[in-house]
Amino acid sequence: MTTDASGTSPVNHPEPVPQTLRYSAFTRDPAGGNPAGVVLDASRLDDAAMLAVAGEVGYSETAFVTGGDEEARRFQVRYFSPLAEVAFCGHATVALAVALAERFGPGELVLDTPAGEIPVATRMDDEGTVLATLTSVPTRSRPASDTELDAALTALGWAPGDLDPELPSHVAFGGNDHLVLAAASRARLAKLDYDFDGLAEVMRRHGWTTVHLVWRESPERFHARDPFPVGGVVEDPATGAAAAAFGGYLRTLDLVTSPARITIRQGEDMGRPSVLLIDVDPQDDRTRVTGRAVPIGDVESSVADV
Template sequence: MTTDVSGTNPVSHPEPHADTLRYTAFTDDPAGGNPAGVVLDAAGLDEAAMLAVAAEVGYSETAFVTGRDEVARRFRVRYFSPLAEVAFCGHATVALAVALAERLGPGEIVLDTAAGEIPVATRVDGEGAVLAALTSVATRSRPASSTELDAALKALGWAPGDLDPALPPHVAFGGNDHLVLAAASRARLADLDYDFDGLAEVMRRYGWTTVHLVWRESPEHFHARDPFPVGGVVEDPATGAAAAAFGGYLRTVGLVTGPARITIRQGEDMGRPSDLLIEVGPRDPRVRVTGRAVPIG
Protein backbone atom coordinates (compact mmCIF):
# COMPACT_ATOMS: atom_id res chain seq x y z
CA MET A 1 0.00 0.00 0.00
CA THR A 2 1.22 3.49 -0.83
CA THR A 3 -0.08 6.81 0.46
CA ASP A 4 -1.79 9.43 -1.66
CA VAL A 5 0.51 12.47 -1.56
CA SER A 6 -2.51 14.67 -0.93
CA GLY A 7 -2.09 13.48 2.65
CA THR A 8 -5.67 12.26 2.90
CA ASN A 9 -6.36 8.56 2.47
CA PRO A 10 -4.23 5.44 1.93
CA VAL A 11 -4.46 4.14 -1.61
CA SER A 12 -4.00 0.44 -2.38
CA HIS A 13 -1.87 -0.43 -5.41
CA PRO A 14 -0.33 -3.63 -6.69
CA GLU A 15 3.45 -3.89 -6.32
CA PRO A 16 5.19 -1.71 -8.93
CA HIS A 17 8.05 -2.58 -11.25
CA ALA A 18 10.63 -4.50 -9.22
CA ASP A 19 13.39 -1.99 -9.97
CA THR A 20 11.41 1.09 -8.92
CA LEU A 21 13.17 3.14 -6.25
CA ARG A 22 11.36 5.54 -3.95
CA TYR A 23 12.90 8.85 -2.90
CA THR A 24 11.47 11.99 -1.37
CA ALA A 25 12.83 15.30 -2.64
CA PHE A 26 13.50 18.72 -1.14
CA THR A 27 13.95 17.31 2.35
CA ASP A 28 16.34 15.25 4.45
CA ASP A 29 13.45 13.56 6.28
CA PRO A 30 11.79 10.48 4.71
CA ALA A 31 8.49 11.69 6.20
CA GLY A 32 8.76 15.08 4.47
CA GLY A 33 9.26 16.38 0.97
CA ASN A 34 7.66 15.16 -2.23
CA PRO A 35 7.91 11.42 -2.96
CA ALA A 36 8.95 10.33 -6.43
CA GLY A 37 9.45 6.99 -8.10
CA VAL A 38 12.76 6.43 -9.90
CA VAL A 39 13.37 3.70 -12.49
CA LEU A 40 17.06 3.72 -13.44
CA ASP A 41 16.69 1.28 -16.34
CA ALA A 42 13.47 1.75 -18.30
CA ALA A 43 14.93 1.01 -21.73
CA GLY A 44 12.64 -2.00 -22.07
CA LEU A 45 9.44 -0.20 -21.07
CA ASP A 46 7.07 1.35 -23.56
CA GLU A 47 4.85 4.34 -22.81
CA ALA A 48 1.92 2.23 -21.60
CA ALA A 49 4.18 0.26 -19.26
CA MET A 50 5.72 3.43 -17.80
CA LEU A 51 2.28 4.92 -17.21
CA ALA A 52 1.21 1.70 -15.49
CA VAL A 53 4.28 1.77 -13.22
CA ALA A 54 3.63 5.41 -12.33
CA ALA A 55 0.02 4.56 -11.46
CA GLU A 56 1.15 1.61 -9.34
CA VAL A 57 3.69 3.74 -7.48
CA GLY A 58 0.97 6.30 -6.84
CA TYR A 59 3.26 9.31 -6.36
CA SER A 60 2.71 12.55 -8.24
CA GLU A 61 5.55 11.63 -10.62
CA THR A 62 7.95 8.83 -11.47
CA ALA A 63 11.14 9.40 -13.48
CA PHE A 64 12.21 6.79 -16.04
CA VAL A 65 15.73 6.58 -17.49
CA THR A 66 15.14 5.38 -21.04
CA GLY A 67 18.70 5.83 -22.35
CA ARG A 68 22.15 6.40 -20.90
CA ASP A 69 25.79 7.17 -21.53
CA GLU A 70 27.44 6.68 -18.15
CA VAL A 71 30.87 7.73 -19.44
CA ALA A 72 29.48 11.11 -20.52
CA ARG A 73 27.08 11.06 -17.53
CA ARG A 74 24.18 11.83 -19.87
CA PHE A 75 20.72 10.27 -19.48
CA ARG A 76 17.46 10.37 -21.40
CA VAL A 77 14.50 10.74 -19.02
CA ARG A 78 10.70 10.65 -19.21
CA TYR A 79 8.30 11.60 -16.43
CA PHE A 80 4.85 10.17 -15.74
CA SER A 81 2.17 11.09 -13.24
CA PRO A 82 -0.42 8.41 -12.38
CA LEU A 83 -2.58 9.83 -15.20
CA ALA A 84 -0.30 11.15 -17.94
CA GLU A 85 3.20 11.92 -19.15
CA VAL A 86 4.59 15.36 -18.23
CA ALA A 87 7.40 17.12 -20.07
CA PHE A 88 9.42 17.92 -16.96
CA CYS A 89 9.27 17.37 -13.22
CA GLY A 90 11.61 19.13 -10.81
CA HIS A 91 11.25 17.00 -7.69
CA ALA A 92 11.60 13.74 -9.63
CA THR A 93 14.72 15.22 -11.30
CA VAL A 94 16.26 15.93 -7.89
CA ALA A 95 15.33 12.42 -6.71
CA LEU A 96 16.81 10.85 -9.85
CA ALA A 97 20.00 12.92 -9.66
CA VAL A 98 20.58 11.93 -6.02
CA ALA A 99 19.95 8.25 -6.85
CA LEU A 100 22.49 8.46 -9.70
CA ALA A 101 25.05 10.29 -7.54
CA GLU A 102 24.78 7.59 -4.87
CA ARG A 103 25.62 4.97 -7.50
CA LEU A 104 28.02 6.79 -9.84
CA GLY A 105 29.50 9.36 -7.47
CA PRO A 106 28.72 13.08 -7.23
CA GLY A 107 29.41 15.43 -10.10
CA GLU A 108 27.74 16.92 -13.15
CA ILE A 109 25.10 15.02 -15.11
CA VAL A 110 22.92 16.03 -18.04
CA LEU A 111 19.32 14.93 -18.51
CA ASP A 112 17.64 14.99 -21.91
CA THR A 113 13.93 15.59 -21.28
CA ALA A 114 10.92 16.41 -23.40
CA ALA A 115 11.28 20.01 -22.16
CA GLY A 116 14.93 20.22 -23.20
CA GLU A 117 18.39 19.68 -21.78
CA ILE A 118 18.61 19.87 -17.97
CA PRO A 119 22.10 20.06 -16.42
CA VAL A 120 22.23 18.89 -12.79
CA ALA A 121 25.14 19.35 -10.38
CA THR A 122 25.35 16.94 -7.46
CA ARG A 123 27.61 17.18 -4.44
CA VAL A 124 27.90 15.88 -0.90
CA ASP A 125 27.38 18.58 1.72
CA GLY A 126 29.07 18.90 5.11
CA GLU A 127 26.48 16.65 6.72
CA GLY A 128 27.06 13.83 4.25
CA ALA A 129 23.80 14.38 2.34
CA VAL A 130 23.66 14.61 -1.45
CA LEU A 131 22.49 17.94 -2.84
CA ALA A 132 21.23 18.28 -6.41
CA ALA A 133 21.03 21.60 -8.25
CA LEU A 134 19.18 21.55 -11.56
CA THR A 135 19.33 24.33 -14.10
CA SER A 136 15.98 24.82 -15.82
CA VAL A 137 15.29 25.48 -19.44
CA ALA A 138 14.75 29.15 -20.27
CA THR A 139 11.85 30.53 -18.26
CA ARG A 140 9.22 33.02 -19.36
CA SER A 141 6.17 34.64 -17.79
CA ARG A 142 3.14 36.60 -18.99
CA PRO A 143 0.14 38.20 -17.28
CA ALA A 144 -2.83 35.89 -16.86
CA SER A 145 -5.87 36.97 -18.86
CA SER A 146 -9.04 38.00 -17.04
CA THR A 147 -10.75 34.89 -18.44
CA GLU A 148 -8.02 32.59 -17.11
CA LEU A 149 -7.99 34.32 -13.73
CA ASP A 150 -11.77 34.30 -13.28
CA ALA A 151 -11.98 30.58 -14.09
CA ALA A 152 -9.15 29.70 -11.68
CA LEU A 153 -10.51 31.82 -8.82
CA LYS A 154 -13.97 30.28 -9.20
CA ALA A 155 -12.57 26.73 -9.02
CA LEU A 156 -10.37 27.62 -6.05
CA GLY A 157 -13.18 29.37 -4.21
CA TRP A 158 -11.07 32.53 -3.94
CA ALA A 159 -12.16 36.13 -4.42
CA PRO A 160 -10.09 38.81 -6.18
CA GLY A 161 -9.58 40.44 -2.79
CA ASP A 162 -7.76 37.32 -1.60
CA LEU A 163 -4.85 38.16 -3.92
CA ASP A 164 -1.76 40.24 -3.15
CA PRO A 165 -1.94 43.22 -5.54
CA ALA A 166 1.86 43.59 -5.43
CA LEU A 167 2.32 40.20 -7.13
CA PRO A 168 0.16 40.10 -10.27
CA PRO A 169 -1.31 36.81 -11.57
CA HIS A 170 0.86 35.32 -14.30
CA VAL A 171 1.26 32.17 -16.33
CA ALA A 172 4.91 31.21 -15.88
CA PHE A 173 6.96 28.59 -17.69
CA GLY A 174 9.95 26.59 -16.43
CA GLY A 175 9.54 23.43 -18.49
CA ASN A 176 5.77 23.41 -18.01
CA ASP A 177 3.19 26.19 -17.65
CA HIS A 178 2.02 27.11 -14.13
CA LEU A 179 -0.54 29.70 -13.08
CA VAL A 180 1.05 31.86 -10.35
CA LEU A 181 -1.35 33.38 -7.82
CA ALA A 182 -0.12 35.27 -4.75
CA ALA A 183 -2.29 35.13 -1.63
CA ALA A 184 -2.70 38.31 0.39
CA SER A 185 -2.25 36.45 3.69
CA ARG A 186 -0.79 33.27 5.11
CA ALA A 187 -4.26 32.34 6.36
CA ARG A 188 -5.65 32.49 2.82
CA LEU A 189 -2.89 30.18 1.61
CA ALA A 190 -3.49 27.75 4.48
CA ASP A 191 -7.23 27.48 3.75
CA LEU A 192 -7.15 25.40 0.57
CA ASP A 193 -10.44 23.65 -0.21
CA TYR A 194 -11.05 23.70 -3.93
CA ASP A 195 -13.24 22.09 -6.59
CA PHE A 196 -10.98 19.21 -7.69
CA ASP A 197 -12.77 18.37 -10.94
CA GLY A 198 -13.51 22.01 -11.73
CA LEU A 199 -9.89 23.12 -11.33
CA ALA A 200 -8.66 20.10 -13.29
CA GLU A 201 -10.92 21.10 -16.19
CA VAL A 202 -9.65 24.69 -16.10
CA MET A 203 -6.04 23.52 -16.01
CA ARG A 204 -6.54 21.15 -18.93
CA ARG A 205 -8.26 23.93 -20.89
CA TYR A 206 -5.30 26.28 -20.50
CA GLY A 207 -2.47 23.72 -20.35
CA TRP A 208 -1.29 24.40 -16.81
CA THR A 209 0.60 21.68 -14.95
CA THR A 210 0.01 23.13 -11.47
CA VAL A 211 -1.45 26.25 -9.92
CA HIS A 212 1.42 27.76 -7.94
CA LEU A 213 -0.12 29.51 -4.93
CA VAL A 214 2.36 31.62 -2.97
CA TRP A 215 2.52 33.95 0.00
CA ARG A 216 5.43 36.36 0.44
CA GLU A 217 6.83 36.33 3.96
CA SER A 218 9.79 38.48 2.88
CA PRO A 219 11.49 39.38 -0.40
CA GLU A 220 13.75 36.32 0.00
CA HIS A 221 11.29 33.83 1.51
CA PHE A 222 7.98 32.53 0.14
CA HIS A 223 5.48 29.85 1.15
CA ALA A 224 3.83 27.82 -1.62
CA ARG A 225 1.10 25.27 -2.31
CA ASP A 226 0.55 23.54 -5.65
CA PRO A 227 -2.81 21.96 -6.48
CA PHE A 228 -2.19 19.20 -9.05
CA PRO A 229 -5.59 17.68 -9.94
CA VAL A 230 -4.54 17.08 -13.56
CA GLY A 231 -1.98 14.63 -12.19
CA GLY A 232 -4.53 12.86 -10.04
CA VAL A 233 -3.44 14.28 -6.66
CA VAL A 234 -4.93 17.08 -4.59
CA GLU A 235 -1.64 18.82 -3.87
CA ASP A 236 2.08 18.52 -4.60
CA PRO A 237 4.28 18.81 -1.47
CA ALA A 238 7.23 20.25 -3.46
CA THR A 239 7.27 21.36 -7.07
CA GLY A 240 10.68 22.05 -8.58
CA ALA A 241 9.36 22.91 -12.03
CA ALA A 242 6.95 25.46 -10.55
CA ALA A 243 9.78 26.87 -8.43
CA ALA A 244 11.84 27.40 -11.59
CA ALA A 245 8.90 29.04 -13.32
CA PHE A 246 8.34 31.21 -10.24
CA GLY A 247 11.94 32.39 -10.39
CA GLY A 248 11.34 33.54 -13.95
CA TYR A 249 8.12 35.21 -12.83
CA LEU A 250 9.94 37.19 -10.13
CA ARG A 251 12.42 38.44 -12.71
CA THR A 252 9.69 39.36 -15.22
CA VAL A 253 7.62 41.37 -12.72
CA GLY A 254 10.71 43.23 -11.47
CA LEU A 255 11.01 41.67 -8.02
CA VAL A 256 14.47 40.33 -8.93
CA THR A 257 16.81 42.96 -10.38
CA GLY A 258 20.15 41.41 -9.41
CA PRO A 259 21.45 37.95 -8.50
CA ALA A 260 19.06 36.54 -5.89
CA ARG A 261 18.75 33.45 -3.70
CA ILE A 262 15.16 32.78 -2.67
CA THR A 263 13.82 30.03 -0.44
CA ILE A 264 10.40 28.45 -0.87
CA ARG A 265 8.71 26.50 1.93
CA GLN A 266 6.11 24.11 0.55
CA GLY A 267 4.14 21.14 1.87
CA GLU A 268 3.87 22.46 5.40
CA ASP A 269 0.08 22.65 5.42
CA MET A 270 -0.22 19.02 4.32
CA GLY A 271 2.29 17.63 6.79
CA ARG A 272 5.17 17.09 4.33
CA PRO A 273 7.40 20.15 4.77
CA SER A 274 9.78 20.83 1.88
CA ASP A 275 12.50 23.41 1.29
CA LEU A 276 13.47 24.61 -2.17
CA LEU A 277 16.23 27.08 -2.99
CA ILE A 278 16.06 28.99 -6.25
CA GLU A 279 18.79 31.17 -7.71
CA VAL A 280 17.73 33.82 -10.19
CA GLY A 281 19.82 36.24 -12.22
CA PRO A 282 18.67 39.47 -13.85
CA ARG A 283 19.59 38.41 -17.39
CA ASP A 284 19.93 34.62 -17.58
CA PRO A 285 16.43 33.25 -18.38
CA ARG A 286 17.27 29.97 -16.67
CA VAL A 287 16.73 29.33 -12.95
CA ARG A 288 18.74 27.07 -10.66
CA VAL A 289 16.72 24.92 -8.23
CA THR A 290 18.52 23.12 -5.39
CA GLY A 291 17.39 20.52 -2.88
CA ARG A 292 18.19 17.26 -1.13
CA ALA A 293 16.53 13.88 -1.58
CA VAL A 294 16.56 10.77 0.59
CA PRO A 295 15.37 7.20 0.07
CA ILE A 296 12.00 6.16 1.49
CA GLY A 297 12.07 2.85 3.30
Protein backbone atom coordinates (compact mmCIF):
# COMPACT_ATOMS: atom_id res chain seq x y z
CA MET A 1 0.00 0.00 0.00
CA THR A 2 1.23 3.50 -0.87
CA THR A 3 -0.12 7.03 -0.51
CA ASP A 4 -1.38 9.40 -3.17
CA ALA A 5 0.38 12.62 -4.15
CA SER A 6 -0.94 14.41 -1.05
CA GLY A 7 0.61 11.76 1.18
CA THR A 8 -2.66 11.08 2.95
CA SER A 9 -4.87 8.70 0.97
CA PRO A 10 -4.00 4.98 0.78
CA VAL A 11 -3.72 3.59 -2.71
CA ASN A 12 -3.81 -0.19 -3.31
CA HIS A 13 -1.59 -1.61 -6.04
CA PRO A 14 -2.52 -5.23 -6.75
CA GLU A 15 0.25 -7.67 -7.49
CA PRO A 16 0.81 -8.06 -11.25
CA VAL A 17 -0.59 -11.27 -12.69
CA PRO A 18 2.30 -13.49 -13.89
CA GLN A 19 2.38 -14.45 -17.54
CA THR A 20 0.80 -17.76 -18.49
CA LEU A 21 2.55 -19.52 -21.36
CA ARG A 22 0.68 -22.07 -23.45
CA TYR A 23 2.26 -25.18 -24.94
CA SER A 24 0.98 -28.35 -26.53
CA ALA A 25 2.85 -31.44 -25.34
CA PHE A 26 3.68 -34.73 -27.08
CA THR A 27 3.35 -33.28 -30.54
CA ARG A 28 5.15 -31.22 -33.18
CA ASP A 29 1.88 -29.50 -34.15
CA PRO A 30 0.18 -26.99 -31.83
CA ALA A 31 -3.18 -28.23 -33.14
CA GLY A 32 -2.34 -31.71 -31.80
CA GLY A 33 -1.09 -33.01 -28.49
CA ASN A 34 -2.27 -31.95 -25.06
CA PRO A 35 -2.34 -28.23 -24.22
CA ALA A 36 -0.89 -27.12 -20.89
CA GLY A 37 -0.51 -23.80 -19.17
CA VAL A 38 2.90 -22.87 -17.76
CA VAL A 39 3.49 -20.13 -15.20
CA LEU A 40 7.23 -19.67 -14.64
CA ASP A 41 6.88 -17.24 -11.72
CA ALA A 42 4.07 -18.24 -9.38
CA SER A 43 5.93 -17.51 -6.14
CA ARG A 44 3.37 -14.92 -5.07
CA LEU A 45 0.27 -16.94 -5.97
CA ASP A 46 -1.67 -18.76 -3.27
CA ASP A 47 -3.73 -21.91 -3.86
CA ALA A 48 -6.90 -20.02 -4.75
CA ALA A 49 -5.07 -17.82 -7.25
CA MET A 50 -3.41 -20.82 -8.95
CA LEU A 51 -6.74 -22.61 -9.17
CA ALA A 52 -8.31 -19.48 -10.67
CA VAL A 53 -5.55 -19.21 -13.29
CA ALA A 54 -5.95 -22.90 -14.19
CA GLY A 55 -9.69 -22.40 -14.53
CA GLU A 56 -9.23 -19.35 -16.74
CA VAL A 57 -6.70 -21.16 -18.95
CA GLY A 58 -9.15 -24.05 -19.25
CA TYR A 59 -6.66 -26.79 -20.09
CA SER A 60 -6.59 -30.10 -18.27
CA GLU A 61 -3.58 -28.87 -16.24
CA THR A 62 -1.40 -25.84 -15.69
CA ALA A 63 2.08 -26.07 -14.14
CA PHE A 64 3.18 -23.40 -11.66
CA VAL A 65 6.80 -22.77 -10.67
CA THR A 66 6.50 -21.64 -7.06
CA GLY A 67 10.22 -21.33 -6.30
CA GLY A 68 13.63 -22.68 -7.14
CA ASP A 69 17.26 -22.12 -7.92
CA GLU A 70 17.94 -21.14 -11.51
CA GLU A 71 21.68 -21.70 -11.21
CA ALA A 72 21.15 -25.23 -9.87
CA ARG A 73 18.30 -25.74 -12.39
CA ARG A 74 16.05 -27.02 -9.59
CA PHE A 75 12.45 -25.79 -9.28
CA GLN A 76 9.41 -26.31 -7.06
CA VAL A 77 6.34 -27.11 -9.15
CA ARG A 78 2.64 -27.52 -8.49
CA TYR A 79 -0.09 -28.59 -10.91
CA PHE A 80 -3.73 -27.52 -11.05
CA SER A 81 -6.62 -28.68 -13.19
CA PRO A 82 -9.59 -26.30 -13.54
CA LEU A 83 -11.17 -28.06 -10.55
CA ALA A 84 -8.40 -29.13 -8.17
CA GLU A 85 -4.70 -29.55 -7.51
CA VAL A 86 -3.07 -32.66 -9.01
CA ALA A 87 0.02 -34.24 -7.44
CA PHE A 88 1.73 -34.86 -10.77
CA CYS A 89 1.04 -34.18 -14.44
CA GLY A 90 3.25 -35.57 -17.18
CA HIS A 91 2.25 -33.45 -20.15
CA ALA A 92 2.48 -30.21 -18.15
CA THR A 93 5.92 -31.36 -16.92
CA VAL A 94 7.09 -31.80 -20.51
CA ALA A 95 5.64 -28.40 -21.44
CA LEU A 96 7.32 -26.77 -18.45
CA ALA A 97 10.67 -28.44 -19.16
CA VAL A 98 10.60 -27.21 -22.75
CA ALA A 99 9.76 -23.68 -21.58
CA LEU A 100 12.64 -23.77 -19.08
CA ALA A 101 15.03 -25.13 -21.72
CA GLU A 102 14.04 -22.34 -24.07
CA ARG A 103 14.76 -19.81 -21.33
CA PHE A 104 17.92 -21.29 -19.75
CA GLY A 105 19.19 -23.65 -22.44
CA PRO A 106 18.88 -27.45 -22.71
CA GLY A 107 20.29 -29.70 -20.02
CA GLU A 108 19.32 -31.45 -16.82
CA LEU A 109 16.50 -30.15 -14.61
CA VAL A 110 15.11 -31.31 -11.29
CA LEU A 111 11.48 -30.61 -10.40
CA ASP A 112 10.26 -30.93 -6.82
CA THR A 113 6.58 -31.83 -7.11
CA PRO A 114 3.94 -32.92 -4.58
CA ALA A 115 4.49 -36.47 -5.91
CA GLY A 116 8.25 -36.36 -5.34
CA GLU A 117 11.43 -35.46 -7.17
CA ILE A 118 11.20 -35.59 -10.97
CA PRO A 119 14.46 -35.35 -12.94
CA VAL A 120 13.98 -34.10 -16.51
CA ALA A 121 16.59 -34.17 -19.26
CA THR A 122 16.15 -31.72 -22.14
CA ARG A 123 18.05 -31.67 -25.41
CA MET A 124 17.75 -30.30 -28.92
CA ASP A 125 16.85 -32.79 -31.62
CA ASP A 126 18.13 -32.75 -35.20
CA GLU A 127 15.28 -30.46 -36.24
CA GLY A 128 16.06 -27.84 -33.60
CA THR A 129 13.14 -28.58 -31.28
CA VAL A 130 13.44 -29.48 -27.62
CA LEU A 131 12.93 -33.06 -26.47
CA ALA A 132 12.18 -33.62 -22.78
CA THR A 133 12.54 -36.92 -20.91
CA LEU A 134 11.11 -37.09 -17.42
CA THR A 135 11.95 -39.85 -14.96
CA SER A 136 8.96 -40.81 -12.87
CA VAL A 137 8.82 -41.57 -9.19
CA PRO A 138 8.91 -45.34 -8.45
CA THR A 139 5.96 -47.04 -10.13
CA ARG A 140 3.78 -49.88 -8.93
CA SER A 141 0.72 -51.75 -10.14
CA ARG A 142 -1.86 -54.06 -8.56
CA PRO A 143 -4.90 -55.97 -9.83
CA ALA A 144 -8.14 -53.99 -9.74
CA SER A 145 -10.73 -55.41 -7.36
CA ASP A 146 -14.03 -56.75 -8.67
CA THR A 147 -15.79 -53.81 -6.99
CA GLU A 148 -13.50 -51.27 -8.68
CA LEU A 149 -13.78 -52.96 -12.07
CA ASP A 150 -17.57 -53.39 -11.99
CA ALA A 151 -18.14 -49.74 -11.07
CA ALA A 152 -15.79 -48.48 -13.78
CA LEU A 153 -17.27 -50.69 -16.50
CA THR A 154 -20.79 -49.61 -15.59
CA ALA A 155 -19.88 -45.92 -15.82
CA LEU A 156 -18.04 -46.46 -19.11
CA GLY A 157 -20.86 -48.53 -20.59
CA TRP A 158 -18.46 -51.41 -21.24
CA ALA A 159 -19.13 -55.11 -20.77
CA PRO A 160 -16.55 -57.57 -19.38
CA GLY A 161 -16.30 -59.05 -22.88
CA ASP A 162 -15.00 -55.71 -24.16
CA LEU A 163 -11.75 -56.28 -22.26
CA ASP A 164 -8.62 -58.02 -23.53
CA PRO A 165 -8.32 -61.16 -21.36
CA GLU A 166 -4.53 -61.21 -21.85
CA LEU A 167 -4.08 -57.79 -20.25
CA PRO A 168 -5.65 -57.80 -16.78
CA SER A 169 -7.19 -54.69 -15.28
CA HIS A 170 -4.91 -52.96 -12.79
CA VAL A 171 -4.57 -49.81 -10.73
CA ALA A 172 -1.15 -48.45 -11.66
CA PHE A 173 0.82 -45.66 -9.98
CA GLY A 174 3.45 -43.34 -11.43
CA GLY A 175 2.94 -40.25 -9.29
CA ASN A 176 -0.80 -40.75 -8.97
CA ASP A 177 -3.18 -43.68 -9.49
CA HIS A 178 -4.75 -44.66 -12.83
CA LEU A 179 -7.11 -47.51 -13.58
CA VAL A 180 -5.71 -49.43 -16.57
CA LEU A 181 -8.29 -51.18 -18.75
CA ALA A 182 -7.26 -52.94 -21.97
CA ALA A 183 -9.80 -52.97 -24.80
CA ALA A 184 -10.21 -56.17 -26.79
CA SER A 185 -10.25 -54.28 -30.10
CA ARG A 186 -9.34 -50.93 -31.60
CA ALA A 187 -13.02 -50.44 -32.46
CA ARG A 188 -13.98 -50.76 -28.79
CA LEU A 189 -11.38 -48.15 -27.85
CA ALA A 190 -12.68 -45.80 -30.55
CA LYS A 191 -16.20 -45.79 -29.09
CA LEU A 192 -16.00 -43.69 -25.94
CA ASP A 193 -19.37 -42.45 -24.73
CA TYR A 194 -19.50 -42.65 -20.95
CA ASP A 195 -21.43 -41.36 -17.93
CA PHE A 196 -19.36 -38.27 -17.08
CA ASP A 197 -20.74 -37.69 -13.59
CA GLY A 198 -20.91 -41.41 -12.83
CA LEU A 199 -17.31 -42.07 -13.77
CA ALA A 200 -16.15 -38.96 -11.92
CA GLU A 201 -17.83 -40.25 -8.76
CA VAL A 202 -16.19 -43.68 -9.12
CA MET A 203 -12.79 -42.09 -9.71
CA ARG A 204 -13.09 -39.77 -6.72
CA ARG A 205 -14.16 -42.68 -4.54
CA HIS A 206 -11.08 -44.71 -5.47
CA GLY A 207 -8.60 -41.86 -5.92
CA TRP A 208 -7.89 -42.36 -9.63
CA THR A 209 -6.59 -39.45 -11.68
CA THR A 210 -7.57 -40.93 -15.06
CA VAL A 211 -8.88 -44.17 -16.47
CA HIS A 212 -6.16 -45.31 -18.87
CA LEU A 213 -7.87 -47.20 -21.69
CA VAL A 214 -5.42 -49.01 -23.96
CA TRP A 215 -5.37 -51.29 -26.98
CA ARG A 216 -2.29 -53.34 -27.81
CA GLU A 217 -1.32 -53.12 -31.47
CA SER A 218 1.97 -54.90 -30.80
CA PRO A 219 4.23 -55.51 -27.79
CA GLU A 220 5.99 -52.18 -28.50
CA ARG A 221 3.01 -50.11 -29.68
CA PHE A 222 -0.20 -49.21 -27.82
CA HIS A 223 -3.12 -46.86 -28.41
CA ALA A 224 -4.64 -45.05 -25.44
CA ARG A 225 -7.52 -42.85 -24.33
CA ASP A 226 -7.83 -41.21 -20.93
CA PRO A 227 -11.19 -40.01 -19.57
CA PHE A 228 -10.52 -37.26 -17.02
CA PRO A 229 -13.89 -36.16 -15.59
CA VAL A 230 -12.43 -35.50 -12.12
CA GLY A 231 -10.46 -32.68 -13.73
CA GLY A 232 -13.51 -31.31 -15.53
CA VAL A 233 -12.31 -32.68 -18.89
CA VAL A 234 -14.08 -35.35 -20.94
CA GLU A 235 -10.84 -36.75 -22.32
CA ASP A 236 -7.13 -36.02 -22.06
CA PRO A 237 -5.34 -36.13 -25.46
CA ALA A 238 -1.92 -37.09 -24.02
CA THR A 239 -1.35 -38.23 -20.45
CA GLY A 240 2.28 -38.47 -19.39
CA ALA A 241 1.45 -39.45 -15.81
CA ALA A 242 -0.69 -42.35 -17.03
CA ALA A 243 2.08 -43.36 -19.45
CA ALA A 244 4.54 -43.46 -16.54
CA ALA A 245 2.12 -45.60 -14.54
CA PHE A 246 1.57 -47.83 -17.57
CA GLY A 247 5.30 -48.49 -17.66
CA GLY A 248 4.96 -49.84 -14.13
CA TYR A 249 2.00 -51.95 -15.26
CA LEU A 250 4.05 -53.52 -18.06
CA ARG A 251 6.95 -54.21 -15.72
CA THR A 252 4.75 -55.72 -12.98
CA LEU A 253 3.10 -58.10 -15.46
CA ASP A 254 6.47 -59.12 -16.99
CA LEU A 255 5.32 -57.82 -20.36
CA VAL A 256 8.76 -56.21 -20.76
CA THR A 257 11.59 -58.70 -20.23
CA SER A 258 14.49 -56.47 -21.31
CA PRO A 259 14.92 -52.69 -21.59
CA ALA A 260 12.45 -51.51 -24.21
CA ARG A 261 10.99 -48.36 -25.71
CA ILE A 262 7.21 -48.40 -26.03
CA THR A 263 5.24 -46.03 -28.26
CA ILE A 264 1.83 -44.86 -27.05
CA ARG A 265 -0.43 -43.12 -29.52
CA GLN A 266 -3.16 -41.06 -27.91
CA GLY A 267 -5.62 -38.34 -28.89
CA GLU A 268 -6.25 -39.67 -32.40
CA ASP A 269 -9.95 -40.34 -31.81
CA MET A 270 -10.51 -36.78 -30.60
CA GLY A 271 -8.55 -35.08 -33.39
CA ARG A 272 -5.46 -34.20 -31.33
CA PRO A 273 -2.91 -36.90 -32.23
CA SER A 274 -0.12 -37.34 -29.70
CA VAL A 275 2.96 -39.57 -29.42
CA LEU A 276 4.38 -40.57 -26.04
CA LEU A 277 7.55 -42.64 -25.77
CA ILE A 278 8.21 -44.61 -22.60
CA ASP A 279 11.37 -46.47 -21.69
CA VAL A 280 10.78 -49.44 -19.41
CA ASP A 281 13.48 -51.53 -17.75
CA PRO A 282 12.42 -54.64 -15.79
CA GLN A 283 15.26 -53.91 -13.34
CA ASP A 284 14.18 -50.30 -12.71
CA ASP A 285 10.89 -49.28 -11.11
CA ARG A 286 10.93 -45.82 -12.69
CA THR A 287 9.54 -45.04 -16.14
CA ARG A 288 11.12 -42.54 -18.50
CA VAL A 289 8.62 -40.58 -20.57
CA THR A 290 9.79 -38.62 -23.61
CA GLY A 291 8.03 -36.04 -25.72
CA ARG A 292 8.14 -32.65 -27.36
CA ALA A 293 6.16 -29.51 -26.66
CA VAL A 294 5.46 -26.58 -28.96
CA PRO A 295 4.13 -23.11 -28.18
CA ILE A 296 0.49 -22.48 -28.95
CA GLY A 297 -0.30 -19.35 -30.91
CA ASP A 298 -3.74 -18.51 -32.18
CA VAL A 299 -4.77 -22.14 -32.64
CA GLU A 300 -8.02 -23.07 -30.88
CA SER A 301 -6.60 -25.36 -28.24
CA SER A 302 -8.95 -25.84 -25.30
CA VAL A 303 -9.99 -29.46 -24.89
CA ALA A 304 -12.41 -29.01 -22.02
CA ASP A 305 -15.48 -29.51 -24.19
CA VAL A 306 -14.12 -32.04 -26.70
